Amino acid sequence: MGSLTKSKLPIIDFSQEKLKPGTDSWLSTANDVRKALEEYGCFVALYNEVSPETHDAMFSAAKDLYDLPMESKVKNTSDLLGFGYGGGFTTMPLFEYFGIEKATTLEGTQTFTDLMWPSGNDDFCETALLLSKKLAALGDMVLQMVFENYGVERYYDTQIEALAYLMRFIKYRAPMNNENNTGLRPHTDKGFLTILDQNQVKGLEIETKDGEWITFDPSPSAFVVVAGDGLMVGSSRAYDYDVVDLGFIFPSPQFDSYDWKLSQFLGQAWSNGRIHSPFHQVAMRGTEDKYTIALFSFMSGMVETPEELVDNQHPLRFKPFNHYGYLRYCGAEGMKYKHPIQFYCGV
Numbered sequence: 001m002g003s004l005t006k007s008k009l010p011i012i013d014f015s016q017e018k019l020k021p022g023t024d025s026w027l028s029t030a031n032d033v034r035k036a037l038e039e040y041g042c043f044v045a046l047y048n049e050v051s052p053e054t055h056d057a058m059f060s061a062a063k064d065l066y067d068l069p070m071e072s073k074v075k076n077t078s079d080l081l082g083f084g085y086g087g088g089f090t091t092m093p094l095f096e097y098f099g100i101e102k103a104t105t106l107e108g109t110q111t112f113t114d115l116m117w118p119s120g121n122d123d124f125c126e127t128a129l130l131l132s133k134k135l136a137a138l139g140d141m142v143l144q145m146v147f148e149n150y151g152v153e154r155y156y157d158t159q160i161e162a163l164a165y166l167m168r169f170i171k172y173r174a175p176m177n178n179e180n181n182t183g184l185r186p187h188t189d190k191g192f193l194t195i196l197d198q199n200q201v202k203g204l205e206i207e208t209k210d211g212e213w214i215t216f217d218p219s220p221s222a223f224v225v226v227a228g229d230g231l232m233v234g235s236s237r238a239y240d241y242d243v244v245d246l247g248f249i250f251p252s253p254q255f256d257s258y259d260w261k262l263s264q265f266l267g268q269a270w271s272n273g274r275i276h277s278p279f280h281q282v283a284m285r286g287t288e289d290k291y292t293i294a295l296f297s298f299m300s301g302m303v304e305t306p307e308e309l310v311d312n313q314h315p316l317r318f319k320p321f322n323h324y325g326y327l328r329y330c331g332a333e334g335m336k337y338k339h340p341i342q343f344y345c346g347v
């Protein structure tokens with residue numbers, strides 16, 4: 001593992017008034033997005049559509065979640081890795097999460113709220129819906145820029161309609177004396193795109209292609225956008241085929257290890273390897289608890305590299321695959337591998 005570096009992630013401003021499709025600022029922002037996703041697999045988006053009030057209200061409402069009794073928490077179940085409830089892991093004892101499926105719909109946030117708080121929690125439900133819609137709008141804009149910049153905008157509308165969103169509320173408690181500081185072990189995201197909103201506590205570290213780790217310094221209007229394996233299907237990075245230990249998965253304490261969902265490798269696959277799907281981790285280095293709200297997108301159906309992204313210099317690297325099938329694979333046999341996408345659908 002490389003050393004921590006003082007380098008910064010690319011920062012891209014989405015708060016510009018003139019950011020409308022077809023304008024000069026849109027085109028130059030789209031170029032920056034593509035460059036950042038190809039070089040780093042991520043960037044920091046400055047985005048004022050989420051007000052500081054919404055950001056604060058969400059983190060404040062979310063704290064109640066972690067105080068719920070365990071019998072309530074475990075009602076949030078799923079057969080996919082990272083989608084239900086998880087906590088109390090031996091390899092990552094500081095880490096706890098709740099997944100909300102279909103979080104960009106009232107049905108999704110209401111179902112989750114009713115499950116956790118049968119007597120109601122309108123504040124949580126409304127704020128989660130508002131935030132997830134705003135984050136999804138940012139993600140959709142990023143994807144529109146990516147599709148246009150690669151000249152494959154003809155696929156954009158159908159692909160956006162097919163996206164499914166998972167919102168994940170995460171807490172990393174501060175380590176106690178002499179406790180290991182691992183918050184989340186190194187992993188790539190298994191979805192298409194991830195957007196991260198965080199409280200003020202540092203801890204997220206992203207690996208560059210050179211093996212250095214960049215620490216992200218959070219602020220309320222800065223969101224980290226991370227490409228997943230699904231989008232990568234176009235990246236030029238050589239794969240290694242290491243079999244890794246199983247610590248980067250999210251074993252559930254209540255159920256067997258298949259009771260969780262994945263969220264991460266999609267960006268690479270779609271782009272035929274052009275976009276990079278970066279390894280990232282959370283390391284807790286202070287005395288404060290860290291909270292993250294993540295919005296993941298997945299393709300509800302097949303992920304397929306557009307034919308325009310395949311040529312002599314970029315031979316097809318990934319066969320079309322079912323995204324949820326890939327998530328299930330990652331929660332089972334695929335968890336042995338550092339790059340399960342290669343084993344699942346690599347050519």
Ligand SMILES: O=C(O)CCC(=O)C(=O)O
Pocket residue numbers: 168170184189196198203204263280281282291292294
């Ligand atoms: O909490 C964070 O900053 C990162 C979360 C993350 O990487 C994930 O949930 O996949």
Ligand SMILES: [Fe+2]
Pocket residue numbers: 187188189194264280
């Ligand atoms: Fe992640």
